[in-house]
Amino acid sequence: MKNLADLRPCDNCDGPVGLQFYLLRWSIVVVRREAVEQMMGMSQFFGHRAPMALVENFSPAMTDAVTVAMDDPMFKNLMIEVVICHDCHNNTSIDLPRLAEKTHARRHQLDT
Numbered sequence: 638m639k640n641l642a643d644l645r646p647c648d649n650c651d652g653p654v655g656l657q658f659y660l661l662r663w664s665i666v667v668v669r670r671e672a673v674e675q676m677m678g679m680s681q682f683f684g685h686r687a688p689m690a691l692v693e694n695f696s697p698a699m700t701d702a703v704t705v706a707m708d709d710p711m712f713k714n715l716m717i718e719v720v721i722c723h724d725c726h727n728n729t730s731i732d733l734p735r736l737a738e739k740t741h742a743r744r745h746q747l748d749t
């Protein structure tokens with residue numbers, strides 16, 4: 638979002654965003670089960686006394702153990718991005734799941 642043409646109304650109230658607004662981005666984070674199991678196994682091997690950083694060094698499956706979907710170009714479409722105007726940010730309780738659905742529906746509409 639760098640150009641004026643990219644601006645859109647507030648995803649919460651559908652009102653104008655004004656000159657200052659909030660952009661919220663979030664995504665699902667996935668932890669690989671294999672990495673967790675290996676780390677738990679190595680931790681047990683060390684008698685649950687070794688620092689996690691040391692245990693991690695002995696666990697080969699630790700590479701890319703945690704994936705933040707929006708940081709990975711392959712899963713970037715799982716990122717949710719909403720625009721919130723100043724009024725909604727300061728004065729309204731915001732229902733993030735509802736906004737995520739609304740934003741997803743809007744994006745899907747634009748894609749078709």
Ligand SMILES: [Zn+2]
Nearest residue numbers: 647650722725
């Ligand atoms: Zn608003």
